[in-house]
Amino acid sequence: MADSSFPLLTITAAVPAVGAIATAAVPAAKRELAKWLALGVSLATLVLAAVIAVRYDPDGDRFQLTESRAWIADFGVRYELGVDGIAVALVALTALLIPFVILAGWHDADPVETKSSRWRPTQGFFALILAVEAMVIVSFLATDVFLFYIFFEAMLIPMYFLIGGFGDKAHEHGEEEAARQRSYAAVKFLLYNLAGGLIMLAAVIGLFVVTNDQLGSGTFSLQEILQARANGDLDISTNTERLLFLGFFFAFAVKAPLWPLHTWLPNAMGESTPPVAVLITAVVDKVGTFAMLRFCLGLFPEASDWATPVVLVLALVSILYGALLAIGQRDIKRLIAYASISHFGFIVLGIFVMTSQGQAGATLYMVNHGISTAVLMLVAGFLITRRGSRLIADYGGVQKVAPVLAGTFLIGGMATLSLPGLAPFVSEFLVLVGTFSRYPAIGIIATVGIVLAAIYVLVLYQRTMTGPVTEKVAKLPDLRVREVLVVAPLIALLIGLGVYPKPLTEIVNPAVEHTMSDVQKSDPEPDVNPVEATHE
Numbered sequence: 001m002a003d004s005s006f007p008l009l010t011i012t013a014a015v016p017a018v019g020a021i022a023t024a025a026v027p028a029a030k031r032e033l034a035k036w037l038a039l040g041v042s043l044a045t046l047v048l049a050a051v052i053a054v055r056y057d058p059d060g061d062r063f064q065l066t067e068s069r070a071w072i073a074d075f076g077v078r079y080e081l082g083v084d085g086i087a088v089a090l091v092a093l094t095a096l097l098i099p100f101v102i103l104a105g106w107h108d109a110d111p112v113e114t115k116s117s118r119w120r121p122t123q124g125f126f127a128l129i130l131a132v133e134a135m136v137i138v139s140f141l142a143t144d145v146f147l148f149y150i151f152f153e154a155m156l157i158p159m160y161f162l163i164g165g166f167g168d169k170a171h172e173h174g175e176e177e178a179a180r181q182r183s184y185a186a187v188k189f190l191l192y193n194l195a196g197g198l199i200m201l202a203a204v205i206g207l208f209v210v211t212n213d214q215l216g217s218g219t220f221s222l223q224e225i226l227q228a229r230a231n232g233d234l235d236i237s238t239n240t241e242r243l244l245f246l247g248f249f250f251a252f253a254v255k256a257p258l259w260p261l262h263t264w265l266p267n268a269m270g271e272s273t274p275p276v277a278v279l280i281t282a283v284v285d286k287v288g289t290f291a292m293l294r295f296c297l298g299l300f301p302e303a304s305d306w307a308t309p310v311v312l313v314l315a316l317v318s319i320l321y322g323a324l325l326a327i328g329q330r331d332i333k334r335l336i337a338y339a340s341i342s343h344f345g346f347i348v349l350g351i352f353v354m355t356s357q358g359q360a361g362a363t364l365y366m367v368n369h370g371i372s373t374a375v376l377m378l379v380a381g382f383l384i385t386r387r388g389s390r391l392i393a394d395y396g397g398v399q400k401v402a403p404v405l406a407g408t409f410l411i412g413g414m415a416t417l418s419l420p421g422l423a424p425f426v427s428e429f430l431v432l433v434g435t436f437s438r439y440p441a442i443g444i445i446a447t448v449g450i451v452l453a454a455i456y457v458l459v460l461y462q463r464t465m466t467g468p469v470t471e472k473v474a475k476l477p478d479l480r481v482r483e484v485l486v487v488a489p490l491i492a493l494l495i496g497l498g499v500y501p502k503p504l505t506e507i508v509n510p511a512v513e514h515t516m517s518d519v520q521k522s523d524p525e526p527d528v529n530p531v532e533a534t535h536e
Helices: 008-024 028-055 085-104 121-141 145-154 156-165 175-215 222-231 238-255 264-271 274-284 286-299 301-327 332-352 356-387 403-416 423-438 440-465 481-499 502-518 530-535
Strands: 064-072 077-083
Touching: 008 028, 008 064, 008 077, 008 085, 008 121, 028 064, 028 085, 028 121, 077 085, 077 121, 077 145, 077 222, 085 121, 085 274, 085 286, 085 356, 085 481, 085 502, 121 145, 121 156, 121 274, 121 286, 145 156, 145 175, 145 286, 156 175, 156 274, 175 222, 175 238, 175 264, 222 286, 238 286, 238 301, 264 274, 264 332, 274 286, 274 332, 274 356, 286 301, 286 332, 286 356, 286 502, 301 332, 301 440, 332 356, 332 403, 332 423, 332 440, 356 403, 356 423, 356 481, 356 502, 403 423, 403 440, 403 481, 423 440, 423 481
Parallel strands: none
Antiparallel strands: 064 077
């Protein structure tokens, strides 16, 4: 386990953390400086993430750019970081989206006349975004289970304040009701995720006890545990492994969010500002599905195989349930939230079908869903800000008065339903191919989710963008330069990765092979009769 001579991973996580402190310390009278500082810090983090991607060698060791230092030696806790291909992809996604989140929310936390001048919402808003970025990046980089757990839980605090303190003000029942709903959504988000985290903590402690008993000294190092398993030095009993798996999986399923632990997400996304909603579903929630791949399958392969039938059923329910509820929504943001629940069902399905296509597709889905949801939610946010309403019924004919806004909204919608030629299609296709190769019946049922996605996306577009122009829509301005700068690069990425996903698959595939090796699975052989194939 060689340490990197240059602590690139630490610096990548430290830059937004230090930037958050610096942004919060900007004087109240200089809120524009706070915005530009936060944007500059996020761009610097993006450059560092790009350096990580360039330095990562897909043909090299499983974990690269590793850093390992003693931290709490008496309890076997180390400050240990490293990246595999999956972590590289998700760190890049996080660093990519944060500058667009900041640009999109440029005026979301500007003070209003009714607020006290002593309260500095602007500095706090952007500082919290950078704090979340730092914690999410550490979660993707951590190869010490306890270190991961700390940041897995710590990110809940800034997210709580972003939801409850800077929530969406476009509420049909006025500002007072909006404040009450924001508070409810923030508390629900915190309680659900804290409950999952506490159960995981018990499993983390249990893992330490098991390693202490069998290895002579307890450890939380993922690399040490994987090596001990490979050498036959660590053999966790069946019942113990299953209990530990359930403790980890429960926390990750809440974060993911997987049915029936999903109910916090529509409230949190609905009551947040659109940029914060993107932060939730495109960045923070990815930690849950990433951790299923890294920790559930890596640490507990037998238990993962044991739980697969139930997890696949839960994933199928998420796909269909989320899509059906999206069809019935009146609120634009809640519709996108339920659509995300359906998409996370596809991601979990791809992880647990235990095929290389499925797991590669799930990883690509995490990245591509993050980009497509960012486009759709941010453009929806621009629309909602102009009209002052989240209700679908309050719109109509937008494409006639704001064609650029309508066009970008359509592209985001088409990406959401996985139109061929756009990035999410590649992900969904791989997940379904991997599912059909091992579980054809489940693959058939999951395909229904594609049909339902087409319904909720096309109905949303038709009701908001087409038809006669309503009175309050008639004077809506089209996208401004700043708003075009937010969505145009993301749309370019959707098209680029849809046409040519190879750069991403080359990074991801070796990590998927390691995960498949952890669970001792190989792809099913094609069910083809050699004689019949020859005649054909």
